[in-house]
Amino acid sequence: MRVIVTGAASGIGAAISRKLAAVYGPQAKLILSDLNAPALDAVARQLDGVDGCRAIAVAGDISMAQAPHELAQTARKEFGGLDALFSNVGISGRGQVIDAGIEDWDKLFAVNVRAPLFLVQAVAGLLEQSRGSVVMTTSMCGSHPSPLGPYSVTKAALVMLMKQLSVELGRKGVRVNSISPSWVETAASVQLFSNPEMRQRKESHVPLGRLAAPEELADVAAFLISRDARYVSGVDLQVDAAFANTLIYATQKEGDWDPPARRDPALSASA
Numbered sequence: 001m002r003v004i005v006t007g008a009a010s011g012i013g014a015a016i017s018r019k020l021a022a023v024y025g026p027q028a029k030l031i032l033s034d035l036n037a038p039a040l041d042a043v044a045r046q047l048d049g050v051d052g053c054r055a056i057a058v059a060g061d062i063s064m065a066q067a068p069h070e071l072a073q074t075a076r077k078e079f080g081g082l083d084a085l086f087s088n089v090g091i092s093g094r095g096q097v098i099d100a101g102i103e104d105w106d107k108l109f110a111v112n113v114r115a116p117l118f119l120v121q122a123v124a125g126l127l128e129q130s131r132g133s134v135v136m137t138t139s140m141c142g143s144h145p146s147p148l149g150p151y152s153v154t155k156a157a158l159v160m161l162m163k164q165l166s167v168e169l170g171r172k173g174v175r176v177n178s179i180s181p182s183w184v185e186t187a188a189s190v191q192l193f194s195n196p197e198m199r200q201r202k203e204s205h206v207p208l209g210r211l212a213a214p215e216e217l218a219d220v221a222a223f224l225i226s227r228d229a230r231y232v233s234g235v236d237l238q239v240d241a242a243f244a245n246t247l248i249y250a251t252q253k254e255g256d257w258d259p260p261a262r263r264d265p266a267l268s269a270s271a
């Protein structure tokens with residue numbers, strides 16, 4: 001399994017890299033990409049050569065014009081092709097859409113939307129040859145407005161990009177899907193979850209009662225690129241322990257929807 005993983009130095013990207021190495025062993029041929037060269041090298045060193053796995057680090061900013069071509073070229077040269085792309089890098093930005101400045105807006109779109117598109121364009125031919133697949137990392141913020149307004153807009157665009165590509169590339173035998181996390185404990189979210197009160201508040205809204213570990217996203221991504229998912233394409237898979245289904249409950253207070261008889265005994269039929 002020849003795979004490019006972006007954002008592989010940390011969090012979900014590092015977890016998927018470890019997962020692929022564990023599942024495919026000597027068949028795992030990984031090209032790991034990230035801006036953070038020292039952390040990326042550490043992940044690649046940890047995996048390369050273990051059980052015959054190959055892991056090559058290609059450091060760089062994924063939003064730069066040459067980055068997608070460099071990754072595609074590495075796949076061609078080192079592994080003779082590519083079976084899957086895990087396009088996972090994403091950056092966030094706080095604030096309201098109404099206040100967004102041109103620089104922040106352009107940077108968010110360059111990393112979160114433009115880079116995945118050009119990366120897919122660069123590897124589409126290789127994936128066509130292998131009848132491979134793409135998995136992108138979106139976010140629950142892509143389907144729900146959030147305090148990270150501009151980020152939400154980029155992730156919504158990424159969902160549509162995934163759906164559009166699933167049709168265009170589906171006709172060439174390539175599957176395209178995405179995973180949509182809610183609360184995952186990674187470097188990106190450490191500030192939020194290191195505050196115990198905030199953590200407890202978030203967890204209390206999740207039906208399963210806890211945050212996700214990056215490995216729980218990696219397991220789903222690994223399924224989506226595997227043969228087991230060979231008839232799955234165009235899906236944005238929520239990996240959120242049913243958190244997105246709790247909108248109505250969020251306004252609920254104990255007793256709100258009790259039948260009138262339970263609230264006021266005088267109104268009951270038998271009174």
Ligand SMILES: NC(=O)c1ccc[n+]([C@@H]2O[C@H](COP(=O)([O-])OP(=O)(O)OC[C@H]3O[C@@H](n4cnc5c(N)ncnc54)[C@H](O)[C@@H]3O)[C@@H](O)[C@H]2O)c1
Nearest residue numbers: 007009010011012034035061062089090139184186187188
């Ligand atoms: N952590 C969460 O709660 C959460 C929730 C929803 C969605 N997500 C999404 O999951 C994905 C992975 O995030 P994570 O939580 O693992 O974060 P993370 O910070 O642990 O990892 C992101 C990695 O991307 C790299 N990166 C950032 N900008 C880059 C660039 N321009 N070029 C190359 N590499 C770059 C960083 O160096 C880092 O190693 C992102 O797309 C994020 O939006 C995360």
